[in-house]
Amino acid sequence: MELSFMTQAGVDDMKTHVEEHAELYRCADNTAMLAHLQDKGYLEKMEMAELSAVELLTEGDFAATDIQNVRRLYGAWRTLAPYTAADERFWAGLSHTLFWRYIHYRKDKDFAEGSAAALRSDFFFAQGRRRSLFVNPLARLWWAGYMVFDECRRDPFELLPVLAQEAFASQLVLFSSSSLMSCRETRFAVLTLMERFEREGNKVKREHLQALLSRLNALSSLTLVDMLSEEEIEERLEGVLFDEK
Structure with a gap:
């Protein structure tokens, strides 16, 4: 599959001068934008046969x-290397080409309001690299899949709904804010508790996730969380959502 990356020069220029190209960004059709980017030499083709x-x-x-x-993008592109998925040039290129229509659909209000800051976040990484992975409307689809995908489950995306709620981006940002979430066992212990909580008829709110992360941080100050199994972490955290027995 051939995809378009944006060059670093293109990212630097277009992100800095979003206001000057506001009319191009507002167009539902990206023909004029493509012509501009190609004229500047800001797009590079790359063959990615595995996708x-x-x-x-x-x-x-x-x-x-x-x-x-999330199911569609991560399901099809699960083999994408995380370092590529963390590259602003990759998502900037795709946002301006293959997924232009999706960005317009998902961030329609931003185009109506014409906020330069919003457009930067929609098409680029404008809030720091790590945070932008979960704020950028396209990159977060892949990273949400990466965070929840569990090949051991009958449905590998079973844990996705507890994160993909009304405030999808803010929930993802909060969830990924702890460095402890880079550990698979820790991440799935928290997600499993949240899924179980909702399965029992409750609604996971932001304060529930905050409480789980707070208890997790307290636990990490007392023990090496990375040395615990998923089940052990889950057992030590479940009192946050369920009555202690």
């Missing part, structure tokens, strides 16, 4: 389509 074609949903309620689009 398959993806069509993202661009109609419907975000609460439903976010979940389906």
Whole structure:
């Protein structure tokens, strides 16, 4: 599959001068934008044979389509190397080409308001590299999948709904804010507790996730969390959401 990366010069120029190209960004059709980028030499083609074609949903309620689009993008591009998925040039190129329509659908209000700061976040990494992975509307689809995908489950995306709620981006940012979440066992222990909490008829709110992370940080000050199994971490955290026995 051939994809378009944006050059670093292109990222630097377009991100700095978003205001000057506001009309190009507001167009539902990206023909004029493509002509501009190609004239400047800001796009580079790269063959990525391991990736398959993806069509993202661009109609419907975000609460439903976010979940389906994570499934579609990460499901098809699971073999993408994390270092590539953390590269601003990769997502900037795709946002301006293959997934232009998706960005317009998902961030429609930003185009109506014409906020330069919002457009920078929509098409580039404008809030620091790590945070932007979960704020950028395209990159966060892949990274949400990366955070929740569990090949050991009948449905590998079973844990996704507890994160992909109304405040999808802010929930992801909070969830990934702890460096402890880079550990698979820790991440899945927290997600499993949240999923179980909702399965029992409750609603996971921001304060629940904050409380889990707070208890996790306290636990890490007393023991090497990385040495614990997923089940052991889950056992030590479950009192945050469920009555202590």
